Amino acid sequence: MDALVNKRIKRVMKGDQDAFAEIVELYQHQLFQICYRMLGNRHEAEDIAQEAFTRAYVNIHTFDQSRKFSTWLYRIATNLCIDRIRKKKPDFHLDAEVRGTEGLNMYSKIANDEELPEEELMRMEVQERVQYEISRLPDKYRAAIVLKYLEELPLAEISEILDLPLGTVKTRIHRGREALRKQLSNL
Amino acid sequence: MMNACPEKVIRMMDDYLDGEISPSEEKELKDYVQSCSDCRKIYQELTKTIAFVQSASHVQAPPGFVQKTMASLPKEPQRxxxxxxxxxxxxxxxxxxxxxxxxxxxxxxxxxDQQFSFTKQPNLVVEGETVVVPAGETVVGNLTIRNGDLRVDGELEGNVTIVNGQYMASSGVINGEVEEIDQAFEWLWYTIKGTFRDAVSFFGGNDQSIDK
CATH class of the missing domain: 1.10.287 (Helix Hairpins)
Structure with missing residues (x-):
């Protein structure tokens, strides 16, 4: 897999855009997933995932091919997500004050997506709740939790993506886990 | 993080959930969780939380994402x-x-090299900034003169190069080539040519030394 990706990266470096399309194809879902879980919004997630791919393309010559490409790509994406979260913090704060409205928004959003059977909707509700609780985590815990439990990446890789010492990553995961436990204890 | 339960149990729980607990500590943790209901509650909630988070369905990028992304890439700038x-x-x-x-x-x-200079040869005479090969004398060897003139009354066996100067027509004989260089550009060209010629003669033998 890595050798295959590196071959494509070499082609991209020589100016072959089609090779980059293959890379986007390969990583689109995982990258979108990270952005979606970080931002809690499909539209923004698409926006940021696209931006992350663009940055990777423009800066492809700074990528060290002896390293893992996904680590580099996820790092670009998580940094963009954290920037976005910090920029919209005032808005988010307003949202948090009228929590009831937001729940309603999310609920109507699901209903709009597609007509789902009742039991499916019940299951969906738990998932929406989990997503909601993740998006309430402070951004530094959120990134660690998403990479650990949704992307299921090893701690060493998370520490590389977030550019943090292993110990710090662990602490963030522990704190994020504990915060989620409290938030979800009534579920 | 938790009030009622000892710090150590919480740490062991974290290690356990990170998959980094030693077998002996794992046993210790299990025993403790069995005996303390608060710890058990935390432990169960934590594992439930992880299960919930992991059960979140995997989302997929929207259809057309690849095309949209590719279309949004900047055209490669010239630089x-x-x-x-x-x-x-x-x-x-x-x-x-x-x-x-x-x-x-x-x-x-x-x-x-704006100063007057020339290749030292035993029987050359200098008059002001003119190098003279005296009548009746024979100078053997190549001669390079910078910022000065040359007059040959006797005989010169060798090539002559004059930079920023003149070869003054005279009664003497030169058995070799005479080259006059006046401008910076010509000097540059001469140097390059000379380097090339040296290289050729170095590789191709001494065809240079044959007199005309």
Missing amino acids: AGIKRFMRHHPLFIAAALFVLLMSAAMMSSFSD
Whole structure:
């Protein structure tokens, strides 16, 4: 897999855009997933995932091919997500004050997506709740939790993506886990 | 993080959930969780939380994401093309740099040599800034004169190069080539030619020394 990706990266470096399309194809879902879980919004997630791919393309010559490409790509994406979260913090704060409205928004959003059977909707509700609780985590815990439990990446890789010492990553995961436990204890 | 339960149990729980607990500590943790209901509650909630988070369905990028992303890529700017060219052709850059520096060096060696100078040969006579091969004398060897003239009354066996000066027609004989160089550009050209000739004679034998 890595050798295959590196071959494509070499082609991209020589100016072959089609090779980059293959890379986007390969990583689109995982990258979108990270952005979606970080931002809690499909539209923004698409926006940021696209931006992350663009940055990777423009800066492809700074990528060290002896390293893992996904680590580099996820790092670009998580940094963009954290920037976005910090920029919209005032808005988010307003949202948090009228929590009831937001729940309603999310609920109507699901209903709009597609007509789902009742039991499916019940299951969906738990998932929406989990997503909601993740998006309430402070951004530094959120990134660690998403990479650990949704992307299921090893701690060493998370520490590389977030550019943090292993110990710090662990602490963030522990704190994020504990915060989620409290938030979800009534579920 | 938790109030009622000892710090150590919480740490062991974290280690356990990180998958980094030693077998002996794992047993210790299990025993403790069995005996303490608060710890058990935390432990169960934590594992439930993880299960919930992991049960979150995997989302997929929206359809058409690849095409949209590719369409949004910047057209490769010109400068990137040049940069890439430089990265991929270091030898070309090295050669260009070499030529640049060499010509700079030759130009400066031209302007450095603004003083009158000539190749020392035993029986040459100097009159002001004119080098004279006296009548009846024979000078053997090549002669280079800078910023001065040459008059040959006797005989010269060798090539003559005069930079910023003149060969004055005279009664003597030169068995060799005479070259006059006046301008910086010609000097540069001569130096390059000379280097090339040296290289040729170095590889191809001494065809240079044959007199005309």
